[in-house]
Structure formats: C-alpha cells, structure tokens
Amino acid sequence: MSPQIDADGIPDRCLSFTVSSTWGHFKRVGRTVTKQTYRIPPRTTVAGMLAAIVGAERNSYYETFGEDNAAIAITPESDLRTINIPTTGLGTDPDQDVTTTAKKRRNYSLTYQETTGDRQLHAYEVLADPSYRIDVALEDEEFYQKLHDHLEAGTSVYPPSLGKSEYLATIENVQAGQEPEPASSSGPYDIDSIVPIELADAIPQGGVAYESERSPAVMERHQGGRRTTRFDDYVFTRRSDGTVKTDAGTDVKPVSVGNRIVVFR
Known part of the structure; x- marks a missing residue:
C-alpha cells in the first residue's frame, strides 16, 4: 500500500x-x-526525475506530486560548490524550418538549420559534485509501487539526471519503508534538510552561513502544457555538515528519518 500523509x-x-x-x-x-543555477533542486525537478524513473508520460504526473498527496524532503549531502563554465551555442533562426520529407522504402531526407554562423558565448553556473538525500512519499499507489520497484532494482525507464540531460545521476543507498517519527525535542531544532521558512525565522549560529532560495514547488496542466501554482521559500546551508536551527514557534514540523532531522514539503 502507498503511504498515507496527514x-x-x-x-x-x-x-x-x-x-x-x-x-x-x-x-x-x-x-x-x-x-545561473539553484543550489537545491526545485521540488518540481525532483518530481520530474522520479517521473522519468518510472517512465511517466510528459505532463501526466503533476497531480501525483500535488500539495496534499505528496511529501518530499531534500537534504544536501555534499558542500554546495559552483563554478562557471563558458559554453558556446548557436542561436535559433526563426526563419529556418526543420522538415522531414518521407520517401519510398522508409527513407527520409532531413533539412537542418544552417550551422556555419557565429556562435554566442554564455557562462553556465554549475554545481560541482552535487549530492542530495531525497525522502519521498506518494499517495498514488500505482506510481509509488513502480518507483519503489525501480529504486529497489536499480533500474529506470529514462536515466535520471541532475538538471541537464547530460548530467547523468547515480542513485544509491536506497531504503524503503522508512517511518518518520516526530522530532523528540520541543525546540529549537537543528534540521539537516532544507527548511521551508523565511530567512528571518532561522536562528543564527556561530560559523554557520545560511542561504535562501525561492523555486517552483507544485505544477498543474494548463492549455496542453504546464504552469507553476506554488513557489516555496526555503533556507539551507552550503556545508554538508551544517544544519538550519529554527524555533518550535514556526510552522515547520520536523521529523526524524533514520539519523536525520528533516522537514517534508
């Protein structure tokens, strides 16, 4: 059976x-x-990666990762380092058609855009050696079971990646059936995962630098495509051994998963 989310x-x-x-x-x-890059993969990006693993069709999985029937926690497991990589690219030509002309015996003639023009130089900010611990629960029983089976077997329909398709990812240390337990203390909490709070709600710590981001969290189908219906603000630290300290007075509900304190969103 799929997990139940309270x-x-x-x-x-x-x-x-x-x-x-x-x-x-x-x-x-x-x-x-x-x-530029987010330091933490957006919740929608994690949803897309999991959809790729189970082979879900494009634009078919947004309800599976809705606000009330999915819970995801993301914990950085590496220092979040970035570097800039200069990349050259060819601009698209709006007057150029890419056509396919079918001929007999399944032979095809392709016409491509002219590629001898000048290239443009862009700087890509990329994460170096990123690693994240993902905790996920879904009330969609069929999707959850497929994901469970693929993760346990180390297989996927489409290869997972961290953002760009060429940044192929490795999935390791799979644990199924983890049972989150309420954090034992009454606060303040030292939370290992990213925390969906405003920066002002984080308690300062000596030697710990906080950062915050705002990224897409929930999507829905819209006119044959998709649109974002919720953005999340969250706080994190760039160091893998850092934690976010927050008081019990905030709206977050820290739980213990294994030896980590995380917050689902």
Missing part, C-alpha cells in the same frame, strides 16, 4: 535514496543571459 504533510512511511552526479544545473527562473 494534515501536517507528514507521511507514515517513505522511500529514501541518495542521488549524485559530477555536475548539476537547475536553471533559475527569470535568468536569461547568465545561466
């Missing part, structure tokens, strides 16, 4: 795994010239 967004059990790659890039919304 009114606070806490599941009775979850799947846990580590995903890592040599490089990662999660394009920031609204950036055009410099290809």
